[in-house]
Amino acid sequence: MAVIQLIHREMKLVLRQETDTFLVLGFFMLTVMLFPFGVGPEPQMLERMSAGVLWVMALLATLLSLDRLFQNDYEDGSLDLLALVPRPLTVIVLSKVIAHWLTTGLPLTVVSPFLAKLLQMQTEGVTALVIAMALGTPTLSLIGAVGAALILGARHGNILLLLIILPLYIPVLVFGVAAVEVASLGLEGQQAPLLILAALLCATLPLCSLATTAALRQALDSG
Numbered sequence: 176m177a178v179i180q181l182i183h184r185e186m187k188l189v190l191r192q193e194t195d196t197f198l199v200l201g202f203f204m205l206t207v208m209l210f211p212f213g214v215g216p217e218p219q220m221l222e223r224m225s226a227g228v229l230w231v232m233a234l235l236a237t238l239l240s241l242d243r244l245f246q247n248d249y250e251d252g253s254l255d256l257l258a259l260v261p262r263p264l265t266v267i268v269l270s271k272v273i274a275h276w277l278t279t280g281l282p283l284t285v286v287s288p289f290l291a292k293l294l295q296m297q298t299e300g301v302t303a304l305v306i307a308m309a310l311g312t313p314t315l316s317l318i319g320a321v322g323a324a325l326i327l328g329a330r331h332g333n334i335l336l337l338l339i340i341l342p343l344y345i346p347v348l349v350f351g352v353a354a355v356e357v358a359s360l361g362l363e364g365q366q367a368p369l370l371i372l373a374a375l376l377c378a379t380l381p382l383c384s385l386a387t388t389a390a391l392r393q394a395l396d397s398g
Contacts, residue, residue: 181267185274195240196278203236203283207290218295225294226355229304230311233283234344237315240279241340242333244271244323245391258395265388272313272320272384280312296359303358303365307351310372317376317383318343324390328397346375 210228211221248254257267287308291301322340326333354368 181262181270182273182277185271186277195243196282199236199240199279200282200286202239203232204286204290206232206235208293211294222295222297222359225291225296226300226304226352226359228294229287229291230348230351233287233308233312234315234341234348236283237279237312237319238337238340240275241319241323242326242336244275244320245327246323249327249394254391255395258391263388264391265384268320268324268384268387268391272316272387275320276313276316280308280316284308284312296355299361300355300359303354303369306369307354307372310369310376311347311351314347314372314376314379315344317379317387318347320387321383321390324387324394327391327394347372350375 207228210224214220214224245254248257258264284305287304288301291304296304319340322336322343325339326335350368350371354365354372357365357368
């Protein structure tokens with residue numbers, strides 16, 4: 176019940192700054208739609224590159240919203256108050272991550288099939304893409320939360336965030352693209368990349384939650 180209340184609070188705060196959500200979604204859609212103009216309208220080329228384009232743009236779109244995940248609460252002192260409430264700080268971290276995914280990862284997952292068809296992706300690949308993004312985008316939010324907590328109070332935080340997070344995003348990118356390509360080609364072992372994405376989510380859920388909590392406590396103690 177406490178988690179639901181915290182998620183509701185975070186959703187209200189995010190929706191007050193609805194331009195952030197529209198910025199993320201707009202960036203994702205516009206960059207993908209502009210891509211055919213850059214490489215040409217040849218269907219085979221677009222299909223071959225579609226999985227990589229969609230996943231790379233999804234990673235970049237997710238990064239756009241990470242710097243404010245904890246920053247506003249840190250600057251106005253709300254984070255100090257949240258750390259004092261009789262609830263584990265990890266619960267607060269998870270509520271923020273879930274709210275971030277609901278306003279970033281979920282919209283990206285919803286619009287991805289339409290953009291995939293624009294890039295001439297086959298139906299089998301579109302299905303695998305939706306499943307892969309549903310498994311991969313929460314992992315992106317969890318990993319991103321660690322980076323967002325580590326840069327609190329740092330100068331040039333956006334640059335540091337890129338340097339910290341992008342290398343950690345590579346496994347999600349690799350297996351997300353692999354899931355789509357294997358399904359599109361009809362190869363054996365189509366579930367293997369999806370199972371690896373699920374395993375990554377299960378691993379990052381406790382690890383990133385604890386790492387983010389530790390980073391937040393360090394930021395609060397040093398602040």
